[in-house]
Amino acid sequence: MVEGLAAYGVEVREEVERVREVVARLHAELPRWGLVVWTAGNISQRLTTADLFVIKPSGVTYDALTPEAMVVCDLDGVLVDGDRSPSSDTAAHAYVYKHMPHVGGVVHTHSTYATAWSARAEEIPCVLTMMADEFGGPIPIGPFALIGDDSIGRGIVETLRASRSRAVLMQNHGPFTIGRDGLDAVKAAVMVEEVARTVHVARELGPLVPIPQRDIDSLYARYQHVYGQGDSAPVLTEEGLA
Numbered sequence: 001m002v003e004g005l006a007a008y009g010v011e012v013r014e015e016v017e018r019v020r021e022v023v024a025r026l027h028a029e030l031p032r033w034g035l036v037v038w039t040a041g042n043i044s045q046r047l048t049t050a051d052l053f054v055i056k057p058s059g060v061t062y063d064a065l066t067p068e069a070m071v072v073c074d075l076d077g078v079l080v081d082g083d084r085s086p087s088s089d090t091a092a093h094a095y096v097y098k099h100m101p102h103v104g105g106v107v108h109t110h111s112t113y114a115t116a117w118s119a120r121a122e123e124i125p126c127v128l129t130m131m132a133d134e135f136g137g138p139i140p141i142g143p144f145a146l147i148g149d150d151s152i153g154r155g156i157v158e159t160l161r162a163s164r165s166r167a168v169l170m171q172n173h174g175p176f177t178i179g180r181d182g183l184d185a186v187k188a189a190v191m192v193e194e195v196a197r198t199v200h201v202a203r204e205l206g207p208l209v210p211i212p213q214r215d216i217d218s219l220y221a222r223y224q225h226v227y228g229q230g231d232s233a234p235v236l237t238e239e240g241l242a
């Protein structure tokens with residue numbers, strides 16, 4: 001029996017090499033944006049040529065997260081290639097890819113303000129145009145779930161299916177974000193921390209003022225379809241975002 005990546009064609013193996021580099025480079029963005037401490041947090045990206053994804057190994061420091069250190073798993077979270085244990089959140093990432101076919105990237109962090117809202121099991125209300133733009137409404141809370149089976153993945157998928165948000169705050173745990181690829185999911189992770197911090201500060205100052213639903217809808221539609229430079233969104237180069 002042919003095992004591991006040898007069972008896949010050359011096109012898949014070549015994509016694995018490319019995505020290993022992308023996912024390694026993306027991990028450097030997490031400390032750069034202040035979203036992680038020590039070895040907390042993880043990023044994955046799905047392949048387009050096979051039902052596989054690349055994710056970081058568990059408990060390895062960010063400086064050591066080279067392309068070669070990355071591991072490849074299938075959509076049941078089973079290790080297919082790599083010589084280290086996959087991230088402890090691999091089953092959650094796998095569940096998301098298996099049940100949300102449009103998702104190409106998943107990010108999990110324990111960023112401080114977003115995780116503080118998780119600790120309170122309180123959704124972040126949509127009181128900023130930036131939230132309406134990026135998340136299309138409040139950022140929801142997902143259920144409490146333990147690592148070990150597909151509970152975290154189920155909680156993420158059930159919560160996100162009921163929302164326009166690309167971020168879910170898993171209760172007592174922290175944010176998980178999704179995107180069309182790893183970079184897009186990292187952007188959502190940066191944004192969720194920013195709005196979590198701003199709304200927290202605003203609430204310290206006094207009552208929050210909600211945005212009417214019709215305005216949220218209008219802001220969301222504009223940001224999704226009009227904002228920016230069309231197809232030339234920022235990309236991740238060896239020098240960083242360009």
Ligand SMILES: O=C(CO)[C@@H](O)[C@H](O)COP(=O)(O)O
Pocket residue numbers: 039040041042056057058059060086087088089108110147
């Ligand atoms: O939430 C957890 C563990 O409870 C994880 O997100 C860790 O913070 C990072 O784990 P690895 O990806 O290094 O296994």
